[in-house]
Amino acid sequence: MANDTKTASSVQSRMKLRDNITRYFSFSAIVILLVGLSLTQQNFLGAANIKNMLRDTAPLMIMSAGMTSVLIFGSIDLSTGAMCSVSNVLFVQCLNVYCANLPPWLATICAFALSLSFGFFAGLLLGMIHVKLKVPSFIASLGFMSVWQSAALLISDKSVSVQKVMWFATDWFKIPVLGVIGLPLVLALLIVGLVYVIQGHTTVGKNLYAIGGNERAARVAGVPVDSTKISVFVVNGLCAALGGIFLAAKLRSCAPTTGDPFTLLIVASCVLGGTALSGGRGSALGTIIGVFTVALINNGLNFIGVSPYWQNVVFGVFVLAAIAISVDRSVRGLTIK
Amino acid sequence: MTQTMEPFFSARNITKAFSGTHALKGVDLDVYPGEIVGLVGENGAGKSTLLKIIIGAQSPSSGTMTIHGRNYNPRTPMEANQEGIGMVFQEQSLIVNLNVAQNIFFGHEKEFSEFGMINWKKMNKAAAEVLAEVDAKDITPNKKVLDLNFATRQIIEIAKVMNVTKAKAGRTCLILLDEPTSILNEGEVQNLFIQMRKIAQRGHSVVFVSHRLDEVLEVTDRIYVYKDGESVGSLKTRDATEAKLYQMMVGRFTNTEYYHLESQRDPEEAIELETRDLGLHGLFKHVDIKLRKGEVLGLCGVVGSGKEEICSVLCGDEKPTSGEILLNGKQVQFRSPKEALEHGILMIPKERLYEGVIMTLSVEANIALSNNKKIARGIFISKKKIAAQANSWIDRLRIKTRGRKELLLQLSGGNQQKVVFSRALASQSDILILNHPTRGVDVGAKEEIYALIREMVNTGKSVILLGDTLDECIGMSNRVMVLKDGLVTGEFDAPVNGKPSQVDVVSLMM
């Protein structure tokens, strides 16, 4: 990069422009979609639909919050969806199995604990392999994607419902707050808020952006690169696990492939929220916008009655477009570590 | 080795500027047919830059070149090849998983394709012919480069270059060799010289860049000496001696005020950092350092002497394979720069752009990189403290910036370096390893940095300094250690009134 002030300032303004375009892209997409859909479709802005839509975003919101940090320091975790699936089936199976021997409240706690521990250890394992054994994150998480997908199928190879006696363990999902906003979304926003605080106001967050900006320089400057990276993967694992629990609560059942389509949606949300794949930029707050954009598109397409088969195509194209806009073209050979 | 009246290649008044600094300030070079020309000079004297300009990998800021009387202005190495100029770069450019023939003819496979299939036999035969030209008949063309040693690879590189430039036979070609002997042992070096002489006998010419003066004196016909981006002069090799070359290379009037010699104090007796028999496999060994409190210890050596790697080991970036490090008498082991920092050792790295600054962060964020303890309470950072710290350093070091929130990529090189220094000082480390601290920095900022180093040391810090020039190293240090090929070859005291001469130091470096 040139030290020449003229080119340097134009690089910075180009960066700002690009960030703004991405953010305004999402904002304007939301506005256009909201306006367009509410005008052309009846009941789109009806309470029922809005309530559903907002509640639906909760799992995506939580998981995207975790992934944002991973992207900021320049890595990626492709196994997030699979971890979500495992946690999903684990939670429901635990509820159903333990309720036979334990009082319901204890069974619930066990189920939560088990799912969250899984997320913790899955993230820890991935982090250790990436950091200590120096395996690039995309291939390591690819390997784990396969392992966790199979693990989910091992735990339960078909959809299982929560037994009636344990329904209270999932009923919290329906608690309304402020009318249309449900408890899940509030919790999700709290978690995003927590991530935001960590990113912006703690030493860990400061280190995160440093590592994402230039890992080598951060390391030489004495930033604890290894422990920061591992912690972020652990948090991502926890978020994935939490997402799986939320999904189980929403449907009051589990399915071994629940989480699989989420990985792409999570990446889409983060990128649309201004987090670059190359690292060093992005924030949890931006991710909120990205999540709403994605949710709106999803919900909108459903509402219109677009064949679900188009959704795959739409999201794939959308993600590529969002990344294409946000990629820093002056960087040759993006390094995903 | 005939010498006709006219040089077949000429470069006149070549300058090369990189935003603020001049790598070349106007150099000339003439090459006659059939001769071997040596190019010597300190690091940063401009030798490599000139070669890159001649081969078309970089373009000059001004100046002209002619070959065979015609104007020569290559925009790519391929254009240079077409004119008969080829270069063997210091970094190996062979594809290791392909065989010898495929490497020699890489990019020109079309000549050997018949009906869409490459005729390997034909290519191997052609390769054998090319290798025979450089008397390398014992290299089998279909052997994978991966299985060959470095000396052989070097010969293949030369053969490849000879082939690429000899598109029209019977024309004088110019072969540029950039530090070809750095990874060769004595016997292999001699073989290389035999090849070079053969090339010259055939009427072509070689430009040979090396930091080993004994080699240059052995194999060349004429020698050019460069210093600080300028050509000091050229002389016939038979008129040259090592002493004379040293004098030309480094003879410089040391400005005492520039290095703030009046502030140089003697260090305390207490030994702060010590290494015993420190070694890193393949890079350096048997290194014993004693760094006293308040001392500036300069490490001098050419690229590849091991001084950079010693710094990496001391700051925790690499683990040594032998020996030990002692801090205030206690043995320590660092698994990462973070641990070294906790013990009070921090390095300012050489490649500012790649490992010194984080371009996407602001000035205040960069300054606060290394001192989490001071600006945070528990895990929560105090934005106020970061801001105060940044403002204070911006003032103290007179960093030219629009504000503490400005992104690093906006600042000039010198000011970026000042930010790096701020960070190092803000970390309150006791031992600072300064790796080429004034590289790419303008003269005014350089002097400020020298004054800063003096101040640091006089307040009790200790510094290990890798100087950008020999002059700087000697001028700033209390003591100087010289390294060559991974070993310590000498130590000099450098008190204010007893600085060693540059000639003495250089003689141990090369």
Place this chain on the structure above:
Amino acid sequence: MDKRINRASMSIIDEFTEKVRNENIKEHVIKTAPLMVLAVLVVVFSVACGASFVSKDNLVSIMNQLAIPLVVALGLTFVIMIGSIDLSINGSVGMAGSLMSCLVLNSLYPNMNMGLWGVLLAIMASMVCGIIIGIIHVKLHIPSFMVTFAFLYICKGFGMLSYQGLIPTIRDPLLVDAAKASFIGVPFITWVAVALFAVCYYIQEYTAFGRHIYAVGTNESVPRSVGVNVDMVKIKVFTLAALLFGIAGVIGTIRLGQGQVGVGEGLMFPAQAAVVVGGTSLSGGKGGVLNTVTGVLIMTVLNNGLVLLSVNPFIRTALSGIIILVAVILTIQRNNQIISK
């Protein structure tokens, strides 16, 4: 003193050469390891499963099973050799298969009867995807894993769109017969795979393109400085890979007899594992199709043996992921950073 320094300094260079030699030894081990692993597997399963493993029927079965994974792994090999990766396999394969089944004589669209043209069109569709992937990756500088990951969904979507949930059964007589045809005991599908392997080997060893692939994977700046169009090489590689994925989809669907996107399911992880286990390094510039054949053999024999031992199918699928992890951990060069290009 000079002599002492000389001898000691020579040993620094010798130390360096020794370090390089050790790395070369590691390379040689990596080269021969896959064959040893295959041999060990064969021995272990022969002992553990006895006659059911070494029977002629089982050997034919193994050859059947490895046909499609081999074709897919061949395409993936070239991508990995240039240092990139392709995650779109399941989608590409599924899309080609579904498209073909809708274009030939089938139960869902009775007016369609394009025969071999249908087959060709389906393969071309895949190839076009490959071209687009290559262009997006090269011109827009988006890492290959991201582009191909997005295309996984895009292709799957197109595939599902073609039949909209109503699975078409293939009625074209030529194709129905092809599913059952065999030559000297080996089914037609496997012959196709063998032929494709020969073609790929030719491309790798006897064309300039093949040599350029090695160069681009080793160090992009070298071929660039010699005038090789590195961008075109990359685009061609992704196109070739997609072409092979398309063919895999087509022959898989012929064998299945009906068109559904699921024909591509479960192909990606074993293919990745096969390529890595065979010795083609993720950092690029090393390995090749011969290595991949060994890798595919290892994965197929492993799967076959585990089926005979009645191991839970989900454990078998998890194995691919574990093998990928272990193989990469063992073979990665710690000093080289794998740039995900």
